[in-house]
Amino acid sequence: MTINPDQSNSPNGAPAIRMVDLCRHYQMGEALIRAVDGVSLQIQPGEFVALLGSSGSGKSSLLNLIAGLDRPTSGAVIVEDRDLAHLSREELAKHRLRTVGMVFQSFNLVSRMTLAENVELPLRFAEVDRRQRQSLTRQALERVGLGARMTHRPSELSGGEQQRAALARALINHPRLLLADEPTGNLDSHTGTEIMNFIREFNQSLGMTIVMVTHERALAERYARRMILLADGKLVDDRPNNDRPHEDQPNPAAVTASRQRERR
Amino acid sequence: MKTYDLSELALRNLRESSLRNSLTTIGISVGVASLVAMLSLGIGLQKLATRHLAKSGLFDTVVVTSRRELRGFNRDDERSTASAAESRTLDEPARQEIERLPDVLEAYPDIRFITELSYQNKTHLTMVSGIPDSARSNDAFTGIPGSFFSSETAPEVILQKSFALELLGKTPPPGHEDDVPVRELAKPLLGQELVMRYAQRVSAPESAGEDTPAKSGASTVSESDAAYSVISREQKLKIVGISDLDPDSMRGAARARVFLPLKLAQDLRVMQPSDVRDSMRGFSKQPSYSTVSVRVRNPKNVEAVEQAIKKLGFNTFSILDATRSLRQFFAVLDLFLGIFGSLALAVASIGIVNTLVMAILERRREIGIMKAIGASDGDVKKLFFAEAGAMGLLGGVVGVALGWAIGHIINLGTNIYLKRQALPPESFWSVPWWLVGAAIVFAFIVSLVSGLYPAARAARLDPVQALRYE
Numbered sequence: 001m002t003i004n005p006d007q008s009n010s011p012n013g014a015p016a017i018r019m020v021d022l023c024r025h026y027q028m029g030e031a032l033i034r035a036v037d038g039v040s041l042q043i044q045p046g047e048f049v050a051l052l053g054s055s056g057s058g059k060s061s062l063l064n065l066i067a068g069l070d071r072p073t074s075g076a077v078i079v080e081d082r083d084l085a086h087l088s089r090e091e092l093a094k095h096r097l098r099t100v101g102m103v104f105q106s107f108n109l110v111s112r113m114t115l116a117e118n119v120e121l122p123l124r125f126a127e128v129d130r131r132q133r134q135s136l137t138r139q140a141l142e143r144v145g146l147g148a149r150m151t152h153r154p155s156e157l158s159g160g161e162q163q164r165a166a167l168a169r170a171l172i173n174h175p176r177l178l179l180a181d182e183p184t185g186n187l188d189s190h191t192g193t194e195i196m197n198f199i200r201e202f203n204q205s206l207g208m209t210i211v212m213v214t215h216e217r218a219l220a221e222r223y224a225r226r227m228i229l230l231a232d233g234k235l236v237d238d239r240p241n242n243d244r245p246h247e248d249q250p251n252p253a254a255v256t257a258s259r260q261r262e263r264r
Numbered sequence: 265m266k267t268y269d270l271s272e273l274a275l276r277n278l279r280e281s282s283l284r285n286s287l288t289t290i291g292i293s294v295g296v297a298s299l300v301a302m303l304s305l306g307i308g309l310q311k312l313a314t315r316h317l318a319k320s321g322l323f324d325t326v327v328v329t330s331r332r333e334l335r336g337f338n339r340d341d342e343r344s345t346a347s348a349a350e351s352r353t354l355d356e357p358a359r360q361e362i363e364r365l366p367d368v369l370e371a372y373p374d375i376r377f378i379t380e381l382s383y384q385n386k387t388h389l390t391m392v393s394g395i396p397d398s399a400r401s402n403d404a405f406t407g408i409p410g411s412f413f414s415s416e417t418a419p420e421v422i423l424q425k426s427f428a429l430e431l432l433g434k435t436p437p438p439g440h441e442d443d444v445p446v447r448e449l450a451k452p453l454l455g456q457e458l459v460m461r462y463a464q465r466v467s468a469p470e471s472a473g474e475d476t477p478a479k480s481g482a483s484t485v486s487e488s489d490a491a492y493s494v495i496s497r498e499q500k501l502k503i504v505g506i507s508d509l510d511p512d513s514m515r516g517a518a519r520a521r522v523f524l525p526l527k528l529a530q531d532l533r534v535m536q537p538s539d540v541r542d543s544m545r546g547f548s549k550q551p552s553y554s555t556v557s558v559r560v561r562n563p564k565n566v567e568a569v570e571q572a573i574k575k576l577g578f579n580t581f582s583i584l585d586a587t588r589s590l591r592q593f594f595a596v597l598d599l600f601l602g603i604f605g606s607l608a609l610a611v612a613s614i615g616i617v618n619t620l621v622m623a624i625l626e627r628r629r630e631i632g633i634m635k636a637i638g639a640s641d642g643d644v645k646k647l648f649f650a651e652a653g654a655m656g657l658l659g660g661v662v663g664v665a666l667g668w669a670i671g672h673i674i675n676l677g678t679n680i681y682l683k684r685q686a687l688p689p690e691s692f693w694s695v696p697w698w699l700v701g702a703a704i705v706f707a708f709i710v711s712l713v714s715g716l717y718p719a720a721r722a723a724r725l726d727p728v729q730a731l732r733y734e
Binding site: 064067069070089090093094096097098102104108109110111112113121122124125126127130169170173 | 265266268269273276277280629630632633634635636637638639640641642643727728731
């Protein structure tokens with residue numbers, strides 16, 4: 001069986017994310033804000049990476065660049081062999097729809113829609129058939145334990161439940177990459193742990209690549225396998241998390257399965 | 265996004281802020297309603313006018329004369345007037361032939377003569393004309409004091425108002441004819457008798473021709489065929505009606521002021537001016553008509569019928585050009601009414617822009633979320649477009665219904681007013697199906713155009729900015 005190098009199924013093959021001298025500068029009045037300033041790094045498929053740094057260190061900006069929500073000022077951000085800097089707006093939308101799933105600190109559910117409608121929304125954009133949409137939505141919500149809350153609106157739910165719904169929405173199109181921006185920032189420690197356990201499960205059983213922005217070192221040390229520290233838009237530290245128990249490493253078979261799923 | 269999903273999502277979004285969206289939709293409805301009301305008023309008035317004109321017989325009538333007539337109605341005809349040899353006699357067979365032409369409703373001889381009528385021992389000289397039974401529905405004879413002729417041969421007359429005034433010795437100064445209501449004239453005159461003195465044409469007995477000694481073959485025959493005698497006769501006529509309008513106004517100076525049933529006028533065999541001329545030319549023993557009036561099924565067909573009659577070898581005349589300018593007038597009227605109606609719709613379309621721009625500000629975050637989870641610029645644009653379109657479509661449908669209702673109420677109100685003024689009810693109101701369709705489509709298109717800017721603005725929204733915004 002030959003393996004197409006583009007479709008490498010090994011965590012040691014082509015990286016899931018590669019950044020080359022990546023910069024994102026904003027002009028704010030007179031001042032030039034260097035939110036991301038010359039970052040180069042690689043993230044392999046199936047990795048669980050924590051982006052650490054104080055507020056304003058550029059970690060969220062970096063996440064937005066990987067998500068394709070923003071474009072770099074210079075440099076390259078290559079996700080799944082495609083340089084996002086050179087994609088059209090249409091292609092970037094497709095990247096956000098198919099390749100990445102996002103969760104945010106403030107959940108970002110559409111307040112006037114029910115949970116089911118929120119989770120279903122990416123399927124609408126992906127033009128999935130109506131009947132299939134309903135069963136996929138139900139499955140996704142049941143997976144995060146919200147099968148009974150489908151017709152509720154976000155405002156009727158607790159923060160933990162909202163974030164679980166956001167996770168279900170992020171996963172509905174089977175992306176290979178989960179980008180989490182302070183996913184537990186608005187949650188108490190108990191529900192935060194609940195959410196992190198879900199994310200770890202996606203990493204391990206589905207082989208998803210996880211990039212999580214957090215300012216809580218403890219959280220990063222507990223779940224991430226690699227910790228990248230940013231300060232003033234620059235990469236200041238990048239090291240594996242050796243404190244993490246060995247059994248938490250992702251199952252290589254799950255990574256392969258994830259990569260195969262994503263090629264559909 | 266699929267069209268069905270798109271419209272479902274759009275309608276769902278519209279329901280969410282229902283107060284604002286329904287107010288905007290009502291704005292469109294009012295715009296469409298005013299457009300529909302204005303245009304249907306214009307169309308209704310046009311229909312009313314054409315209906316009355318059609319009834320007046322002015323616009324569907326072709327007057328046919330023989331080319332042998334001394335004067336045609338047009339100068340161009342004068343050349344052909346000279347060549348009597350190739351022209352045809354306008355007699356009964358010719359009339360029947362004309363009547364058989366397509367789109368011709370009827371062709372009747374125009375019998376008119378100047379004669380004396382005595383009323384209460386006073387003699388009045390006027391033009392008398394025979395009118396066909398079909399004139400019963402003519403505006404000049406409907407709703408008049410009295411009635412139309414009881415039969416086609418009844419010895420009855422209908423007087424034109426000016427002649428009625430003359431009979432009563434009340435002739436007002438020119439320009440003040442309208443000051444006297446026709447009903448006042450009717451009281452003393454209806455049921456009264458007139459005596460008409462006229463010259464009857466009586467064919468000479470057959471023997472007269474035979475007895476004439478033959479001198480030179482051909483001329484003898486023509487002499488005998490054209491021979492007739494003229495006898496002075498009197499006919500008593502009962503006044504049955506008085507017409508306010510001037511149904512014969514098209515004839516100008518030759519217009520008649522006293523009307524007889526056509527059949528009666530024919531049976532009287534009154535000497536016609538053309539008889540003398542024909543007898544000089546010696547064409548036929550059969551009486552010929554100086555003019556034949558042809559009524560056409562539809563004013564649209566007048567031109568074609570005129571051409572067909574010309575081909576038969578006669579001169580024709582109609583006031584087709586007058587209808588053309590009338591149609592032009594109504595086209596301009598409709599245009600102006602339409603522009604005024606559209607103004608309201610233009611205001612309503614600004615309402616759509618406002619509502620959608622507000623919605624973008626309010627739904628900034630939602631747009632950011634949708635983009636973050638994979639909505640393309642096109643999806644967002646289409647969504648706002650669909651919302652604008654849905655409001656337009658709904659507003660259009662409601663507006664047409666509203667416009668129809670407004671028109672109905674105006675019509676009803678006008679008719680109540682007309683009734684108080686003792687006038688017959690009229691329909692000023694017409695909402696043709698094409699107007700219903702066009703108004704809805706127009707509202708839809710206007711809304712889509714109004715949605716262009718908000719939709720483009722929503723699509724351009726930077727998701728990072730939108731999500732940061734709290």
